[in-house]
Amino acid sequence: MSAIEQTAAPVAPAERDSPLIVRFEHVTHWYGNVVAVNDISLELGPGVTGLLGPNGAGKSTILHLLSGFLSPSRGSVTIDGVSPWRHPDVFRTVGLVPERDSVYAFLTAREFVTASAKLHRLPDPKAAAERALDLVEIEQAADRPIQTYSKGMRQRAKVAAALVHDPKVLLLDEPFNGMDPRQRLHMMDLLRGLGGQGRTILFSSHILEEVEKLADTVQVVVAGRLAASGDYRTIRRLMTNRPHVFVLRSTDDRALAGVLIASGAVQGVSLTAGGLEVHASDHGTFTRELAKVTRAAGIGLREVVPSDESLESVFAYLVGS
Numbered sequence: 582m583s584a585i586e587q588t589a590a591p592v593a594p595a596e597r598d599s600p601l602i603v604r605f606e607h608v609t610h611w612y613g614n615v616v617a618v619n620d621i622s623l624e625l626g627p628g629v630t631g632l633l634g635p636n637g638a639g640k641s642t643i644l645h646l647l648s649g650f651l652s653p654s655r656g657s658v659t660i661d662g663v664s665p666w667r668h669p670d671v672f673r674t675v676g677l678v679p680e681r682d683s684v685y686a687f688l689t690a691r692e693f694v695t696a697s698a699k700l701h702r703l704p705d706p707k708a709a710a711e712r713a714l715d716l717v718e719i720e721q722a723a724d725r726p727i728q729t730y731s732k733g734m735r736q737r738a739k740v741a742a743a744l745v746h747d748p749k750v751l752l753l754d755e756p757f758n759g760m761d762p763r764q765r766l767h768m769m770d771l772l773r774g775l776g777g778q779g780r781t782i783l784f785s786s787h788i789l790e791e792v793e794k795l796a797d798t799v800q801v802v803v804a805g806r807l808a809a810s811g812d813y814r815t816i817r818r819l820m821t822n823r824p825h826v827f828v829l830r831s832t833d834d835r836a837l838a839g840v841l842i843a844s845g846a847v848q849g850v851s852l853t854a855g856g857l858e859v860h861a862s863d864h865g866t867f868t869r870e871l872a873k874v875t876r877a878a879g880i881g882l883r884e885v886v887p888s889d890e891s892l893e894s895v896f897a898y899l900v901g902s
C-alpha cells in the first residue's frame with residue numbers, strides 16, 4: 582500500500598460555513614515497531630461520534646493524528662481536505678480535550694481558559710473565555726483554583742479551554758473517566774448540545790454504555806483496526822446477534838439440557854460443576870425459547886448468567902465478523 586498524497590492548496594477551514602468533513606484514508610501509524618493504527622479509513626460529519634475500543638486499541642493515537650500532534654506513517658488524515666500535520670490554520674478549527682489533566686492546578690478556570698484564548702490569539706480573550714465558561718456552566722466557580730474542583734468540574738474547565746476559539750471539531754479523550762453518574766450525565770448533555778449545534782464531536786471511550794447513551798454514530802477500533810463503523814443500532818445488533826455463552830442453574834439441569842438441544846435454540850450444552858453451560862447462536866432466539874421450553878417441561882429456572890459478556894469478547898467477535 583502506498584502513501585496517499587496530501588491534498589494540495591488548502592483553504593483555511595475556519596473561513597468556511599459548511600459542515601467540516603473529517604477523513605482518514607488508509608491511515609497507519611507506527612511508534613517504532615508498534616503498529617498503533619492499522620490501515621484505517623473513516624469519515625466523520627457533524628454530530629456526536631463515539632470512538633469505542635478496549636485499552637491500547639489506538640483511540641488516543643487517532644485523536645492525536647486528528648489534532649496534528651502526530652503525522653500518519655502512511656495514508657492521509659484531513660479536515661475539510663486539509664492535513665492537520667504542520668498546518669496551523671487547522672488548529673483554529675479543532676479543539677482537543679486530552680485524557681490527562683495537563684493544567685496548572687493553582688490557576689482558576691478563568692485564568693486557564695483565558696490563557697488558551699491568548700494562545701489562539703483571539704481578539705478579545707476575556708470575552709471568549711467568558712463565553713466558553715458560560716457554555717460549560719462553570720461561571721459560578723470560575724474564579725476558584727482548579728485544584729478545588731471536582732473531577733467533573735475539572736473536565737468541564739478543560740472542555741471550556743478547548744472550546745474557547747469556537748472550533749467546529751471537538752475531540753475528547755476518555756472524557757467520562759473518573760466521573761460520578763451525575764457528572765457524567767451533565768457532560769453528556771453538554772456534548773449532545775454541542776453536537777446539535779452542528780459541531781463534529783469525536784469522543785473516545787472503552788465503555789459501551791457511554792457510547793450507547795451519547796453517540797449518533799460509532800467507530801469501533803480493536804488492535805489498531807476499524808472493527809465496525811456506523812449507526813449505533815446496527816452495531817448493537819451485531820453485538821447482540823453474536824453467539825453467546827450462558828451458565829444456567831435449574832431444578833433439573835440434565836433435563837434442561839435435553840429440552841434445549843431438542844428445541845434447536847442452542848448449538849451445544851455441557852454439564853459443569855457450576856451449572857449447565859450453553860452455547861446459544863443468538864441472544865434473542867435463545868432467551869425467548871428458554872422461557873418457553875422450561876415452562877413446557879415443568880423445569881424451574883434458578884439462574885441465567887451470561888459468561889462471555891466482557892468487552893473483550895464482544896470486540897473479539899466484531900473483529901472476527
Ligand SMILES: Nc1ncnc2c1ncn2[C@@H]1O[C@H](COP(=O)(O)OP(=O)(O)OP(=O)(O)O)[C@@H](O)[C@H]1O
Pocket residue numbers: 612613615616617634635636637638639640641642643
Ligand atoms: N509513544 C508511544 N510509544 C510506543 N508505543 C505507544 C506510544 N503511544 C501508544 N503506544 C502503543 O500504541 C498502541 C495504541 O495506543 P493508544 O494510546 O493510541 O490506545 P488507546 O486505545 O488510546 O488506549 P488507552 O485507552 O489505554 O489509552 C498501544 O499498543 C500503545 O502501547
